[in-house]
Amino acid sequence: MKYMILIQHGDMPKPGSPEWKGLSADEQKAIYAGYKAIDETPGVTPGQWLENPGLATTVRVQDGKTLTTDGPFVAAKEALNGYLFFEAEDLDAAIELASRVPAARYGGAVEVRPIKES
Numbered sequence: 001m002k003y004m005i006l007i008q009h010g011d012m013p014k015p016g017s018p019e020w021k022g023l024s025a026d027e028q029k030a031i032y033a034g035y036k037a038i039d040e041t042p043g044v045t046p047g048q049w050l051e052n053p054g055l056a057t058t059v060r061v062q063d064g065k066t067l068t069t070d071g072p073f074v075a076a077k078e079a080l081n082g083y084l085f086f087e088a089e090d091l092d093a094a095i096e097l098a099s100r101v102p103a104a105r106y107g108g109a110v111e112v113r114p115i116k117e118s
Helices: 023-040 092-098
Strands: 002-008 044-049 057-062 065-070 082-087 109-114
Touching: 002 092, 023 044, 023 092, 082 092
Parallel strands: none
Antiparallel strands: 002 082, 002 109, 044 082, 057 065
């Protein structure tokens, strides 16, 4: 089965931020190594990191008119920050992979969503 792993960083310190600088060098290296290990896991198709949610534009069409709003519609804490695809035997394997995503341990959340096959 194929899954999309949606990464929400939440309160996780982001590189370059004061909170990131508050982490030890070992913690910073562990986070980078954790993401690298995820990308190198068999069955994973690495996705992309997304820019800050504040740079997003939300688009809707109402009465035939395109409406845009700066920023995400969700709270920035819940905004999507990255994604990847994972082909696994079952949901348990996908959950195990998601539990290894550093964001899940540092104040974020990881959503595991099955991909609908046609």
